[in-house]
Amino acid sequence: MTIDEYLERLTAGLDADPLRRDEIRLEVHGHLRERVEELAADGAERAAAETRAMEEFGPPEEYARALSGPHRMPTWLRMDRHVARLGWCYVGYAIIGILVLTAFAILNREIPVAGVSATDHGSGVALIGAAAIVLYLVVGMALVRRRPWARRLALAAVLLHIGMFPIGTALGLYALWVLLHPTVRRRMARAG
Amino acid sequence: MTFAPDLVRGNLAGMILSVLAHQGETYGYEIARALAEASEGRFRPGQGTLYPSLHDLEEAGQVSARWAKVGGRRRKYYRLTSAGRRTLAARRAEWKEFAGFVGTVLDPGHG
Numbered sequence: 001m002t003i004d005e006y007l008e009r010l011t012a013g014l015d016a017d018p019l020r021r022d023e024i025r026l027e028v029h030g031h032l033r034e035r036v037e038e039l040a041a042d043g044a045e046r047a048a049a050e051t052r053a054m055e056e057f058g059p060p061e062e063y064a065r066a067l068s069g070p071h072r073m074p075t076w077l078r079m080d081r082h083v084a085r086l087g088w089c090y091v092g093y094a095i096i097g098i099l100v101l102t103a104f105a106i107l108n109r110e111i112p113v114a115g116v117s118a119t120d121h122g123s124g125v126a127l128i129g130a131a132a133i134v135l136y137l138v139v140g141m142a143l144v145r146r147r148p149w150a151r152r153l154a155l156a157a158v159l160l161h162i163g164m165f166p167i168g169t170a171l172g173l174y175a176l177w178v179l180l181h182p183t184v185r186r187r188m189a190r191a192g
Numbered sequence: 193m194t195f196a197p198d199l200v201r202g203n204l205a206g207m208i209l210s211v212l213a214h215q216g217e218t219y220g221y222e223i224a225r226a227l228a229e230a231s232e233g234r235f236r237p238g239q240g241t242l243y244p245s246l247h248d249l250e251e252a253g254q255v256s257a258r259w260a261k262v263g264g265r266r267r268k269y270y271r272l273t274s275a276g277r278r279t280l281a282a283r284r285a286e287w288k289e290f291a292g293f294v295g296t297v298l299d300p301g302h303g
Contacts, residue, residue, distance in 0.1 A: 023259075027220060027243060027268050034221045056236045066241040077205060080279065081252045146275045187282045 003032050006054050013064030024067060032057065079183045080146070086154070086178045087143030093161070093171055094136035101129045132160055151179050151188045194234050204245045205254075206283035212255060212272040213280055219267045220246060246270060254279055 001009075011025050032053045039049035057063065105126065139157045142150035154175055162172030178184060211226045212218065218226075224242055227235045249255045254276035259268050272280070 023268070024243070024247075026266060030219075030265060030267055031221045031224070031243075058236075058241075063241065063243075066244045067247065076283075077248055077252050077254070080254070080275075084253050084275070144275075146278045148278075186286070187279075 001051075001054065003029070003036075003050055003054065006032070006057075006060050010060035010064050013061050014067060016067070028057070028063075076183050076187060079178070079181055080187070082178045082181075083146060083184060083188075084144050086175055087140045087145075087150075089171055089174065090136045090140030090143065090154070090157070092140075093167065094133045094140060096167065097129065097133040097136065101126065101133070135160070146188070148188050151184065155179055194236055195231070200235065201241065203287070204242065205249055206280065206287065208242070208245055208249060209254060209272060209276050209280040209283065212270060213277065217269050217271040219269050223270070249276065 007025050007029055010028060011021050014021050014024060016024065032050075035053040035056065036046070036049045039052055040046055044052070135153075135157055139150060139154045143154060158172045158175050158179075161168035162176075163169065207227060208223055211223050215222065215226060220243055223246070224235075227242075246255070246257075250257050250270070253273060255270045256273050257268055257270050259266055261267075
């Protein structure tokens, strides 16, 4: 089998979009070429060097499976991705909060909360709303940056919004699932 | 003798992060070489599926990647992100505990 045939078999088995498939092919090709050159520089014949480089890489179909499989990612890495996603969700939630707060301020010139007119407490409620938004932004960015203290702060934030159906509730349930996952608990405790 | 594939696969992502922490920005082949060197030739890229791990790490934001042309060749260079640095610290701590535990159980005389 030549290197080109190896790459054909590898890319044929890949479950990826064409652009990604080309990138993987290019990357693996570069690796095999450098390995062949290294072995040839050590005195190996070109054909033997190519065979050895491909053998070291493993069967192309196996490699393609490893690159395409839905469960290829270790749990800790998969959960880490959820932590980042949750962080961006909090940033999005904060942006929604800013829009809602601004809309109420413009349309009503007051900010009602929990069915109680806020005429007298408008500025107080606005302050609380703004504080919550700042908290969500801080939590969001801290989660995106995987700050070890972000988990506890996010759990505290959940208490504030989990009752706000539907978006706050959905975000709260997702946050609880991510933050209480044993892998996330362990990892964020250790990172501190 | 090469390492058991399961042992390598379970720890490869952490080892890649560590290599990137030491070497700075580098590409797949150099990472494979660094691992082969550290293992005295017992690590093989196909064993632990190096590139799938690199792509996973990239997708998870632990490493960032860019393509560059060096000496007429296009290479994909990887670099550790700040999230990757924190993950590495966590993986190191976890590995230390785990290795201590396995050592105590498998080799109680030396515990």
